[in-house]
Amino acid sequence: xxxHRAAATYEDSSLILLARLEDPSTHVPALIADFxxxxxxxxxxxxxxxxxxxxxxxxxxxxxxxxxxxNPTIWKLDSIGFNFKLVTLAAWLPAGDRVYRFSIKFAFPxxxxxxxxxxxxxxxxxxx
Numbered sequence: 001x002x003x004h005r006a007a008a009t010y011e012d013s014s015l016i017l018l019a020r021l022e023d024p025s026t027h028v029p030a031l032i033a034d035f036x037x038x039x040x041x042x043x044x045x046x047x048x049x050x051x052x053x054x055x056x057x058x059x060x061x062x063x064x065x066x067x068x069x070x071n072p073t074i075w076k077l078d079s080i081g082f083n084f085k086l087v088t089l090a091a092w093l094p095a096g097d098r099v100y101r102f103s104i105k106f107a108f109p110x111x112x113x114x115x116x117x118x119x120x121x122x123x124x125x126x127x128x
Contacts, residue, residue: 001103001115008121011096017118018075019084020068021106029083030106032064037107042092045099045119052092052100096124 009015021030038060042052068081075082086104093100102118 001117003101003117003119006118006120008123009093011093011098011122011125012090013093014088014090015093015120016074017084017086017088017102018082019116020077020080020082021064021084021114021116029068030064031066032061034108035060035064035106036109037105038063039105039107040086041103041105043101043103044095045101048101052094058086058104093120093122096122096126098122 004019006015006017022028023030038058040056040058042056044050044052063084063086065083065085068083069075069085070079070081088102092102098121100120100122102120104116106114106116108114
């Protein structure tokens with residue numbers, strides 16, 4: 001599984017996770033119809049045995065695009081674009097001064113799967 005390092009964000013905040021998902025042999029971007037399920041798991045890397053929240057089943061049509069999206073404000077990797085976008089919930093980053101692993105399983109028909117991950121460091125808000 002390839003793990004991306006996200007920019008640090010404040011605890012109790014949302015962030016956007018982006019990726020370009022494509023067939024590894026043809027490099028053709030994946031489509032909504034290619035997936036049978038997408039599952040998100042979130043771990044505090046200081047205690048990876050405990051999940052931050054129970055696994056979340058993502059709605060495929062809400063996180064996958066059938067056309068590559070080009071938005072230079074949020075996608076700075078290249079001019080080709082992304083086809084996966086997840087806006088996280090603030091509750092998924094409950095504490096500061098931690099690193100959370102967002103691990104996503106992309107399941108395909110025929111019992112095939114791919115995985116991607118993001119390590120998200122958090123900044124303590126120093127509030128009471």
